[in-house]
Amino acid sequence: MSAVDAPRLPEASVRSGRPGRARFFRSELRFFRSELKLVFGRRRNQAGMAALAAVPVIIAIAVRVTEGPTETGQDPGFFSAISGNGFFVALAALGAELGLFLPIAVAAISGDSVAGEANLGTLRYLLTVPVGRTRLLAVKYGAVVVFSATVTLLVAAVGLAAGLLLFGGGPVTLLSGAQVSLAEGLLRLLGVCAYLTVGLCALGAVGLFVSTLTEQPMGATIATTMLSVTSFVLDSIPQLDWLHPYLLTHYWSAFVELLRDPVALDALRPGLLSALAYGVVFLTAAWARFGGRDVSN
Amino acid sequence: MSVLQSRPALRWLVPTGAALAIIGGGAAVGTFASAAEPNLPERSAAQLLVDLQTAHLDGLSGTVIKRADLGLPSLPGIGGRGSAELTSLVSGTHTLRVWHAGPDQTRVALLGTLGETDVIRNGKDVWIWDSQANKAQHTTLDESGPTGRPDHLPTTPQEAAEQALAAVDPSTEVRVGRSASVAGRDVYELVLEPRDATSLVGQITIAIDAVEHVPLRFQVVPQGTSKPAFEVAFTRVDFERPDPAQFAFNPPPGAVVTEGTRPEGRPALPTGVEQPTVVGSGWTSVLAAKVPQLAGTTNAETDGAEANLLRGLLGGLPEVNGEWGSGRLVTGKLFTALLTDDGKVFVGAVKPERLYEVAQSNR
Structure with missing residues (x-):
């Protein structure tokens, strides 16, 4: 294990007495930064992010190589538009990775967040210094949020770069057949990333809760991934349509609403509310579980 | 905090409470929305029918949900959620967005999970745009020509109501039901009930906006149940005249454009089949x-x-x-x-x- 896995002592909080507000924030920031360094510094996380970033490159190259009139009546999502405009590589990649890759990445980070420390035996040390357990959870979840946003933007950015390089850019044709400038297209892509990040953060909240249940980070990661996959599977069974609105992943595909003209923002609201509901319930559940748990390792 | 520290089990009250509040809140909103019976001045069925016919609609835009649960065996490739094909409208749940600015400017967009089909009429031009096939079909209407609607399935409550009203004759009991609320607007409900007991249709209800006199919901309820088997309803409606830009369609570069010829007459029947x-x-x-x-x-x-x-x-x-x-x-x-x-x-x-x-x- 590398050096960053060593127990990290947020030294500012060790000092007794009442720290000033500024100092409190500084110590908070330092703790958060050290957590980010842990998440983004790990070799396995970097490898995972590289794999995520490879998908848009593969898509772009594959479409470039097989370019030509493809007689496909049904397009799984934005693929046929790629050869006309590289912009769509980003969307095709996001759409392709949303089903499994992005959820796995978020599940790995959030599942590892508490269980990983417990497994390594570092959780005990973290808690011997007066780091509040609530504070520890907040920092852990903060890192999950940053990671979710980073991987989403990473996939979009790599897709965009690969697409523009291989196919060039230009005005973006929306689903409604209208065209907008590339700049507005980029703005909409940013909106898509933000919306997907919110959905992934809800999954991250579930993962954080599962992570407080166990000391096996792999178990937590697999359980969280299974949950997201199960949610996708249930969502595709038409006989269960009464259940669909309650599924974690049901509204994720609503990101395409941002690619219609005009954009109906109220179509995004159920997805955001659903993510908020999942977030609140599972974050408080993680807090309840972690606060009352005996930490022996 | 000290209580929570000495009795950690109490912490579970927070997530449980949050979950109950969310579920209960959601259920309450739904219940109130459906149970609210606005107080509207009385109106007879005849008055409502006249209202419907004389409704002057300047413009309208909104979101329409169409649910069809006809009890059909599910056929592969037909219907279902998320499909943006017009033929899929026969079953399943679909979301449509509609814009209307007078009879010669309408746009209906059938929203699919990853695509969209638009039927746009702007003056004499009718465009059918299919985003997944990247195809646009253009038809020019004659002066008195019918609209380029590709099939006879009602896509808006207006059309649905018109089709239902055309079927009204002495075989039907027409009455006014209770007032209700659809898409946040007060509505009257017109109820059509077949008199013939061998009909499978229990009743057809048409919810009519109390102010604008526009149908906002259309339901077909089979006999013996109260759950509609077919429903077209606005979930959001705005009576502002939509921006004319909504009706302008220029096929994007790269799209396959076909100059449409409206199918003349009925599609030919297979040989050996008599006209029904x-x-x-x-x-x-x-x-x-x-x-x-x-x-x-x-x-x-x-x-x-x-x-x-x-x-x-x-x-x-x-x-x-x-x-x-x-x-x-x-x-x-x-x-x-x-x-x-x-x-x-x-x-x-x-x-x-x-x-x-x-x-x-x-x-």
């Missing part, structure tokens, strides 16, 4: 057709993949027989179909007994 006839009138009319190819497919007389497939499909249907002969019965929530062994087909929104009656007289 309608028996009876009103709610209990029955469509009768002869399809000789069907005869014998239920037995193992004919060969070939097609016959095998057909046999497989038909083999699962319940066998019925009577004085009229024997055959197989398809029952949905709003229709019944009888396929006789001698190659006749009877279809109607009626109970099977009525079909047997027609089959008997058509021997």
Whole structure:
């Protein structure tokens, strides 16, 4: 294990007495930064992010190589538009990775967040210094949020770069057949990333809760991934349509609403509310579980 | 905090409370929305019908949800959520967005999970845009030409209501139901009830906006239930005149554009099939057709993949027989179909007994 896995002592909080507000924030920031360094510094996380970033490159190259009139009546999502405009590589990649890759990445980070420390035996040390357990959870979840946003933007950015390089850019044709400038297209892509990040953060909240249940980070990661996959599977069974609105992943595909003209923002609201509901319930559940748990390792 | 530290189990009250509040809150919003019965001045059914016909609609835009639960066996490739194909409208749940600015400017967008089909009418131009196939079809209308609607399925409450009202005749009891709220607006409910007991339609309700006199919801409720089998309803509606830019369509570069020729007349029937006839009138009319190819497919007389497939499909249907002969019965929530062994087909929104009656007289 590398050096960053060593127990990290947020030294500012060790000092007794009442720290000033500024100092409190500084110590908070330092703790958060050290957590980010842990998440983004790990070799396995970097490898995972590289794999995520490879998908848009593969898509772009594959479409470039097989370019030509493809007689496909049904397009799984934005693929046929790629050869006309590289912009769509980003969307095709996001759409392709949303089903499994992005959820796995978020599940790995959030599942590892508490269980990983417990497994390594570092959780005990973290808690011997007066780091509040609530504070520890907040920092852990903060890192999950940053990671979710980073991987989403990473996939979009790599897709965009690969697409523009291989196919060039230009005005973006929306689903409604209208065209907008590339700049507005980029703005909409940013909106898509933000919306997907919110959905992934809800999954991250579930993962954080599962992570407080166990000391096996792999178990937590697999359980969280299974949950997201199960949610996708249930969502595709038409006989269960009464259940669909309650599924974690049901509204994720609503990101395409941002690619219609005009954009109906109220179509995004159920997805955001659903993510908020999942977030609140599972974050408080993680807090309840972690606060009352005996930490022996 | 100290209580929480000494009794950690109490912490669980927070997530449990949050979950209950969210579920309860969601349920309460739904219940209040459906239970709210706005206080509206009384209006007779005739007044409502006149309101409907004289409604002057300057403009409208909104979101429409269409649900069809006809009790059909689910067929592969037809219907379902998320499909943006117009033919998929026959079953499943679909979301449509509509814009309307006078009779010659309308746009209907059928939203799919990863695509969209638009039917846009702007003056004489009608465009049908299919984002997944990247195809645009253009049709120019004659002065008095019908709209370029590709099929006869109602896509907006207006159309649905018009089709239903056209069917009103002495066979129907028309009354005013309770007032309700649709898409946040107060509505009157016009209820049409078939008088004939052999009809499968229990009632048709049309919710009419109390101020704008525009239908906002259309439901078909089968007999013996209160759950609609077919519903077209606004979930959001705005009576502002939409931006004219909504109706301007320029096919994007790269799209396949076809100059559409409207299909003339009816699609040709397969050879050997006679033009179907309608028996009876009103709610209990029955469509009768002869399809000789069907005869014998239920037995193992004919060969070939097609016959095998057909046999497989038909083999699962319940066998019925009577004085009229024997055959197989398809029952949905709003229709019944009888396929006789001698190659006749009877279809109607009626109970099977009525079909047997027609089959008997058509021997």
